Amino acid sequence: xxxxxxxxxxxxxxxxxxxxxxxxxxxxxxxxxxxxxxxxxxxxxxxxxxxxxxxxxxxxxxxxxxxxxxxxxxxxxxxxxxxxxxxxxxxxxxxxxxxxxxxxxxxxxxxxxxxxxxxxxxxxxxxxxxxxxxxxxxxxxxxxxxxxxxxxxxxxxxxxxxxxxxxxxxxxxxxxxxxxxxxxxxxxxxxxxxxxxxxxxxxxxxxxxxxxxxxxxxxxxxxxxxxxxxxxxxxxxxxxxxxxxxxxxxx
Amino acid sequence: xxxxxxxxxxxxxxxxxxxxxxxxxxxxxxxxxxxxxxxxxxxxxxxxxxxxxxxxxxxxxxxxxxxxxxxxxxxxxxxxxxxxxxxxxxxxxxxxxxxxxxxxxxxxxxxxxxxxxxxxxxxxxxxxxxxxxxxxxxxxxxxxxxxxxxxxxxxxxxxxxxxxxxxxxxxxxxxxxxxxxxxxxxxxxxxxxxxxxxxxxxxxxxxxxxxxxxxxxxxxxxxxxxxxxxxxxxxxxxxxxxxxxxxxxxx
DNA sequence: TTCGATTTGTTCGTATGTATT
DNA sequence: TAATACATACGAACAAATCGA
Numbered sequence: 001x002x003x004x005x006x007x008x009x010x011x012x013x014x015x016x017x018x019x020x021x022x023x024x025x026x027x028x029x030x031x032x033x034x035x036x037x038x039x040x041x042x043x044x045x046x047x048x049x050x051x052x053x054x055x056x057x058x059x060x061x062x063x064x065x066x067x068x069x070x071x072x073x074x075x076x077x078x079x080x081x082x083x084x085x086x087x088x089x090x091x092x093x094x095x096x097x098x099x100x101x102x103x104x105x106x107x108x109x110x111x112x113x114x115x116x117x118x119x120x121x122x123x124x125x126x127x128x129x130x131x132x133x134x135x136x137x138x139x140x141x142x143x144x145x146x147x148x149x150x151x152x153x154x155x156x157x158x159x160x161x162x163x164x165x166x167x168x169x170x171x172x173x174x175x176x177x178x179x180x181x182x183x184x185x186x187x188x189x190x191x192x193x194x195x196x197x198x199x200x201x202x203x204x205x206x207x208x209x210x211x212x213x214x215x216x217x218x219x220x221x222x223x224x225x226x227x228x229x230x231x232x233x234x235x236x237x238x239x240x241x242x243x244x245x246x247x248x249x250x251x
Numbered sequence: 252x253x254x255x256x257x258x259x260x261x262x263x264x265x266x267x268x269x270x271x272x273x274x275x276x277x278x279x280x281x282x283x284x285x286x287x288x289x290x291x292x293x294x295x296x297x298x299x300x301x302x303x304x305x306x307x308x309x310x311x312x313x314x315x316x317x318x319x320x321x322x323x324x325x326x327x328x329x330x331x332x333x334x335x336x337x338x339x340x341x342x343x344x345x346x347x348x349x350x351x352x353x354x355x356x357x358x359x360x361x362x363x364x365x366x367x368x369x370x371x372x373x374x375x376x377x378x379x380x381x382x383x384x385x386x387x388x389x390x391x392x393x394x395x396x397x398x399x400x401x402x403x404x405x406x407x408x409x410x411x412x413x414x415x416x417x418x419x420x421x422x423x424x425x426x427x428x429x430x431x432x433x434x435x436x437x438x439x440x441x442x443x444x445x446x447x448x449x450x451x452x453x454x455x456x457x458x459x460x461x462x463x464x465x466x467x468x469x470x471x472x473x474x475x476x477x478x479x480x481x482x483x484x485x486x487x488x489x490x491x492x493x494x495x496x497x498x499x500x501x502x
Numbered sequence: 503t504t505c506g507a508t509t510t511g512t513t514c515g516t517a518t519g520t521a522t523t
Numbered sequence: 524t525a526a527t528a529c530a531t532a533c534g535a536a537c538a539a540a541t542c543g544a
Contacts, residue, residue, distance in 0.1 A: 015530080015531060015532085016531075016532070017531080017532085051532080051533090052532060052533045052534065053533090053534085054531095054532065054533065054534080055531085055532060055533080058531085058532090072540085072541085073539065073540045073541075074539075074540030074541035074542075075540080075541055075542085076541095
C-alpha cells in the first residue's frame with residue numbers, strides 16, 4: 001500500500017502527526033483492522049505513511065489518551081473493545097456509597113419502532129419524521145432497580161435492529177453496536193438535571209411519586225462525531241451517586 | 252543547583268520522566284517558582300536534572316495534560332493560575348440550555364467558624380473536633396440565583412481565613428486559596444445526587460419546597476492529594492444543567 | 503524452560519519550524 | 524532583527540513485555 005505515503009511536497013493543514021492520526025482514525029472507522037487483532041505495528045505504520053516511528057507514536061499516543069486505542073507492551077496496539085470492563089471504566093458513572101462500581105444486571109421493558117420526536121431528532125441531528133428504535137431498559141445494582149433508561153437510535157444507522165438482538169446479546173449495548181453494526185462509540189455528552197419522579201418512573205424504581213431523581217440526557221458520538229444514540233437516563237440516588245472525577249489521581 | 256541531578260546509579264521506582272515529574276510537582280508545591288512567571292525552560296530543567304530535553308518534555312507534557320502546567324510556544328511554561336477562564340474551563344460544569352458557560356456573580360450569605368461535623372471531617376480527613384470555616388455562597392447566572400454552595404475548609408490549612416478575605420476578593424475562591432495561602436487545587440471529586448429542596452433552600456433558589464434539585468458533594472484536592480475544601484452544592488436545574496463531556500471532541 | 507523474535511516503552515541526541523519578546 | 528522557548532520530526536539504541544518454537 002504505497003498509496004498512503006505522505007508525499008514531501010503535500011500541503012497539510014496541521015502537523016504531520018495530526019494527519020497520521022486522521023488516517024489511523026479513518027482506517028478504524030472503515031473497519032480495515034479486525035476487532036480483537038492488533039493494528040499494524042508502529043514500524044509498519046511508519047513505513048506505510050513514510051514518516052518516522054516517533055511521529056506514529058505521537059499520533060497513537062493521542063488516540064490512546066482518548067481511549068480510542070489501547071496499547072499493550074509486547075503485544076501490540078488494539079482498537080478499544082466495548083467489553084464490560086471498558087464500559088465501567090470509560091462510560092459508567094454510577095457508584096455506591098463507598099464509590100464502588102458494579103456491572104449492572106439489565107431488563108428490557110419495552111421495544112418499538114416509531115418516528116423521532118422533536119427532542120430525539122434534535123439530539124440525533126435527524127429530521128422529525130425519521131424512523132427510530134425506541135426502547136426502555138431497567139438496570140439493577142445489588143439486586144435493586146436503580147437506573148431507568150429510555151434509548152433511541154436511528155434505523156438508518158442500525159438497519160435490522162431488533163428486540164431479539166437486544167435480548168440475546170451477551171455484551172454491553174455499545175458492544176452490540178460495535179460487533180453487529182461496526183459502530184464504535186468514542187464520546188459522550190451528558191446533561192444532568194434533577195426532576196421529580198412521575199407515577200410510572202416511581203413504580204419502576206420503587207420510590208414515591210414526586211421523589212427527586214437524576215435525569216441524564218446523554219448523546220453518544222462515533223469517530224467522526226456523528227451522534228448515534230440518544231439516551232434519557234433516570235437514576236435513583238438514595239443509595240447511589242453519579243461520580244465525576246476531574247484531574248488525574250496520583251499515588 | 253547540582254544537588255538535583257539524577258545520578259546514573261540511583262535506583263528509581265519507575266521511568267526517569269516520572270521522577271522528573273515528581274520533582275517538578277514538588278517545586279510547584281513548595282512555591283519555588285513564583286506565580287505568573289514561567290518556570291525554568293525545558294533546556295534549563297534538562298540541565299538541572301541531568302536528563303535529556305525529551306525526558307523533560309514528556310514530564311511537562313503529562314502535567315500539561317493534567318492542567319497543572321500550561322505551555323505557551325515562544326513564552327514558556329507556567330503553573331496554572333486559577334483565574335476566571337481557568338475556573339470555567341477546568342472546574343465549572345453548570346451550563347444554560349444551549350450549553351453556554353457564564354462566569355457567575357456571587358453573594359456571601361453566611362460565614363462562621365465551627366467544629367467539623369462528621370461528614371465534613373470524613374471528606375477532609377480531619378478529626379471531628381477540628382476547627383473549620385463554614386460559609387455559604389449563592390451564585391447568580393443571568394441575574395437569577397441558580398447555585399447554593401455550603402463550603403468548609405480547615406483552619407489548619409487556611410490559618411487567618413476571614414469573612415473580609417471572602418468579601419474583598421477580586422478573584423475566584425480557588426484563586427484566593429492560591430494567591431493568599433499558596434494552596435493550589437489540582438483535582439476534584441464530585442458526587443452528584445438528586446434531592447427534594449427543603450424550605451430554606453427553596454427560598455434561596457426561588458423554587459417550591461419539595462422541588463427536585465441537584466446536590467453535589469465536592470472535595471477539592473491539591474498536588475499531593477490532600478483534601479483542602481469540602482463543598483455541598485445545590486443547583487436549580489430548571490433552566491440549567493450539569494454538563495459532563497467524556498472523550499475529546501475532534502473538529 | 504529457555505531462547506529468540508516481535509512490539510511497545512524509555513532515553514538520548516540533533517535539526518528545524520514557529521511563536522514571542 | 525536577534526534571541527529565547529516551545530513544537531515538530533527524525534533517527535538510534537536499549538529496556539521490558541509478550542509469545543511461540
